[in-house]
Each structure stands twice: as structure tokens, then as C-alpha cells.
Amino acid sequence: MKKISLLGATGSIGTQTVDVIASNPESFSLEALSMGRNLEKGLEIINKLSPKLVCVQKKEDAEKLQHDIPAQTKVVYGDTGLIEVATFPDAEVLVNAVIGSVGLAPTLAAIETGKTIALANKETLVTAGHIVMEAASKHNVRILPVDSEHSAIFQCLNGENEKEISRLILTGSGGSFRDRKRSELKNVTIEDALNHPNWSMGAKITIDSATMMNKGLEVIEAHWFFDMPYEKIDVVLHKESIIHSMVEFIDGSVMAHLGNPDMRIPIQYALSFPERLEIKGSKPLNLWEVGKLHFSQVDYERYRCLALAFQAGKEGGTMPTVLNAANEVAVNHFLKGNIEFLAIEELVERSLDEHEAVQNASLEQIVEVDAQTREFVQSLITQRW
Numbered sequence: 001m002k003k004i005s006l007l008g009a010t011g012s013i014g015t016q017t018v019d020v021i022a023s024n025p026e027s028f029s030l031e032a033l034s035m036g037r038n039l040e041k042g043l044e045i046i047n048k049l050s051p052k053l054v055c056v057q058k059k060e061d062a063e064k065l066q067h068d069i070p071a072q073t074k075v076v077y078g079d080t081g082l083i084e085v086a087t088f089p090d091a092e093v094l095v096n097a098v099i100g101s102v103g104l105a106p107t108l109a110a111i112e113t114g115k116t117i118a119l120a121n122k123e124t125l126v127t128a129g130h131i132v133m134e135a136a137s138k139h140n141v142r143i144l145p146v147d148s149e150h151s152a153i154f155q156c157l158n159g160e161n162e163k164e165i166s167r168l169i170l171t172g173s174g175g176s177f178r179d180r181k182r183s184e185l186k187n188v189t190i191e192d193a194l195n196h197p198n199w200s201m202g203a204k205i206t207i208d209s210a211t212m213m214n215k216g217l218e219v220i221e222a223h224w225f226f227d228m229p230y231e232k233i234d235v236v237l238h239k240e241s242i243i244h245s246m247v248e249f250i251d252g253s254v255m256a257h258l259g260n261p262d263m264r265i266p267i268q269y270a271l272s273f274p275e276r277l278e279i280k281g282s283k284p285l286n287l288w289e290v291g292k293l294h295f296s297q298v299d300y301e302r303y304r305c306l307a308l309a310f311q312a313g314k315e316g317g318t319m320p321t322v323l324n325a326a327n328e329v330a331v332n333h334f335l336k337g338n339i340e341f342l343a344i345e346e347l348v349e350r351s352l353d354e355h356e357a358v359q360n361a362s363l364e365q366i367v368e369v370d371a372q373t374r375e376f377v378q379s380l381i382t383q384r385w
């Protein structure tokens with residue numbers, strides 16, 4: 001029985017993790033969870049899986065929730081509450097499925113207590129990959145990928161000698177506007193941007209997918225997960241999202257991981273690893289139904305955010321921290337209708353241009369750069385919009 005703590009239980013990855021746990025009661029139990037402000041969904045999960053500890057974002061919500069649940073379930077709140085859930089002593093695995101760099105501190109805290117990390121929250125590795133990987137190595141902690149591409153690569157690698165890898169090839173769908181030219185992106189709506197062709201996901205990652213910043217964040221994530229130089233990481237457009245990523249070896253062999261676009265598969269694999277469990281209620285992949293798989297080269301002028309992510313990753317230091325923080329603020333404003341779609345890449349680029357990278361930054365420096373970038377982007381938005 002694996003005992004699990006789950007951050008971001010009410011989100012897209014969180015609710016699918018709850019499904020996986022609930023479908024395998026003999027293998028997994030949910031010990032502690034966090035939610036943001038969706039108390040209704042949170043209550044449903046608490047009633048289903050009876051965790052011992054629950055964290056909400058706001059103090060007033062903690063008081064409200066405690067009324068509706070059994071007294072033996074403790075309710076905490078805020079950033080310290082997130083750390084309590086992440087380090088809950090009864091749990092051996094932390095699934096981190098919160099959105100944004102708010103996931104960094106609880107990940108580090110869980111690593112310090114020796115928990116295995118099942119990481120969906122890619123912003124954690126983008127913001128402070130060197131600190132997270134160093135902490136994991138120091139505490140002999142395993143970080144298992146949940147992101148579909150990284151789970152695919154992890155499975156293709158299957159413990160192969162890293163010297164024999166010539167390239168990691170990440171697939172990207174191209175997002176909601178993949179069939180539009182750059183000139184057609186000027187007045188796109190939030191609703192259109194949220195309409196991903198293959199995956200049903202949270203709002204922020206769906207916008208990231210439309211700008212292909214998601215693939216950029218994943219390139220940086222892959223760099224840290226697999227200790228791979230950026231020169232050996234490639235992206236190919238693949239509109240069906242059936243091949244989740246590939247690994248090319250020095251002898252020319254290419255291993256690919258295929259499956260229907262269903263996040264319960266990589267979530268369950270991260271939880272069951274090193275074993276596999278039968279997946280319940282998932283449609284088998286019938287390639288004759290898919291018919292054709294398409295591939296094309298990325299146009300880096302069209303997908304500016306992906307180019308910026310490669311640039312930030314190669315420059316290293318605090319550049320990816322800036323890339324991520326600027327993107328988080330810009331996407332948030334786009335989702336509120338405050339800025340247009342193309343302003344996202346513009347704001348990220350301005351932030352990177354203004355920043356001088358700090359190499360081997362400490363956690364304090366990372367936190368400061370993250371906060372300064374957020375302020376900078378906010379001030380640009382206040383001035384112009």
C-alpha cells in the first residue's frame with residue numbers, strides 16, 4: 001500500500017490522481033491533500049477518500065470547511081499548510097499537482113523528509129531545477145515524472161546508459177491555434193485559446209500549450225530530469241498527441257512511447273513504479289482508428305515562446321526563473337481579459353531582456369528574482385493596458 005499526499009487535488013491532474021487512487025484502493029491511499037478555493041470539489045474528494053490532513057488557500061475557507069467534515073480530519077491553510085501536507089509523516093509519496101512556482105517550496109520540504117516525488121508541477125523544475133535536483137540527490141530521493149512527455153522519455157530510457165543517448169525528442173501538439181498563421185493570432189479570444197485539440201487540462205497549461213511555452217517549459221524540465229544538454233533536446237510537432245515523446249540513441253535506434261491522450265496513464269505509472277497496474281476505464285489505443293500520425297518541424301518565429309525558453313535554458317542561471325514568472329503573470333492577465341494573446345510572448349521577452357542572469361543562484365536569490373519579475377511584468381501591464 002503506497003500512502004500518498006496530493007497537492008492541487010481539485011485541479012485537472014489532482015482529480016485524475018484521485019481517480020487513480022480511488023480505482024486502486026488495494027494499492028494506494030490518500031493521506032493528505034491540498035486544494036485552492038474549490039471547496040465543493042474538495043469536499044467531494046474528502047468524503048470519498050477520507051484524508052487525515054487537508055490544506056486550503058485561505059483562512060476563512062479553512063474555518064468553513066472544518067464545519068463540514070469529520071473533526072479527525074485536520075484543516076490547515078496557506079503556504080505553511082501546503083508544507084504540512086507535503087511533509088505529512090504518514091505519506092511516502094508526494095504528488096505535486098499545484099500550478100505555478102508556488103509548488104517549489106513544498107517540493108523542497110518533501111524532499112528533505114525523504115518522500116518520493118511524483119512531479120506534475122513543471123514550474124518547480126523550471127524555476128529552480130539546480131536546487132531541486134541537488135536536494136533530491138543529497139537526500140537520495142527519487143523524482144518521478146508525471147508530465148506525459150517526461151513519463152514517455154523515462155519509459156523509453158528504461159535505465160539505458162546516458163552516454164548512448166543522442167537526442168531527446170519531445171512531441172508537441174501545437175496547441176489551440178496550430179492551424180492559424182501568426183498574423184491570425186492578433187485578436188484571438190480566451191475561449192478559443194482554451195480549446196485544446198487533444199487534452200482537457202487546467203486553464204494555465206492550456207494557454208501555455210497555445211503559445212507553446214508549455215513545450216518550452218518541458219524542454220527545461222527535460223534538461224533537469226534527464227541531465228541532458230539543450231543541444232540534445234529537440235521538439236517535433238505531432239498533432240495527434242499519440243506519440244508522447246521519443247529517445248534517439250547513438251546507434252540510430254529511436255524509442256517512442258505511444259498511448260491515447262489520457263493523463264491517468266502517466267499519473268498511475270508514477271504511483272505504481274517500478275510496477276505497472278492495469279488501468280481501469282481507459283480506452284485501448286487502436287492505431288487503425290487513429291489512421292495517420294503527422295509530424296512537422298517547429299517554426300520558431302511562429303512559436304516565439306518556445307524559442308525564448310530554449311534561449312533562457314541555454315543561458316541558464318536565473319533566466320528560466322524569469323521566463324517562468326513573467327509567463328505566469330502574463331497568462332493570468334490574458335485569462336482575465338486584461339491583455340491580448342500576443343502580449344504574453346512580448347512580456348516574457350521584455351523580462352528576459354531586462355534581466356542579468358545570476359548563475360548558481362541560492363533559493364533566496366531565486367525567490368527574489370521570481371518576485372521582482374512579477375512586479376516588473378505587472379508594472380508593464382499597468383502602464384500599457
Ligand SMILES: NC(=O)C1=CN([C@@H]2O[C@H](COP(=O)(O)OP(=O)(O)OC[C@H]3O[C@@H](n4cnc5c(N)ncnc54)[C@H](OP(=O)(O)O)[C@@H]3O)[C@@H](O)[C@H]2O)C=CC1
Nearest residue numbers: 008009010011012013036037038098099120121122201202
Ligand atoms: N492538466 C494536465 O493534463 C497537465 C498538467 N501538468 C502540470 O500539472 C500542474 C497542474 O496543472 P493542472 O492540473 O492543469 O492545473 P489546475 O489549474 O487544473 O489545478 C491547479 C490546482 O492547484 C490549486 N491551486 C491553484 N493556485 C494555488 C495556490 N496559489 N496555492 C495553492 N493551491 C493552488 C488549485 O486549487 P483550486 O482549483 O481549488 O482553486 C488546483 O487544485 C501544472 O504545473 C501543469 O503544468 C502537466 C502535464 C499535464
Ligand SMILES: CC(=O)[C@@H](O)[C@H](O)COP(=O)(O)O
Nearest residue numbers: 147148172173174175209214
Ligand atoms: C498532457 C501533457 O503532458 C501536456 O503538457 C500536453 O503535452 C500539452 O499538450 P501540448 O503538446 O499541446 O503542449
Ligand SMILES: [Mn+2]
Nearest residue numbers: 147148149218
Ligand atoms: Mn506535457
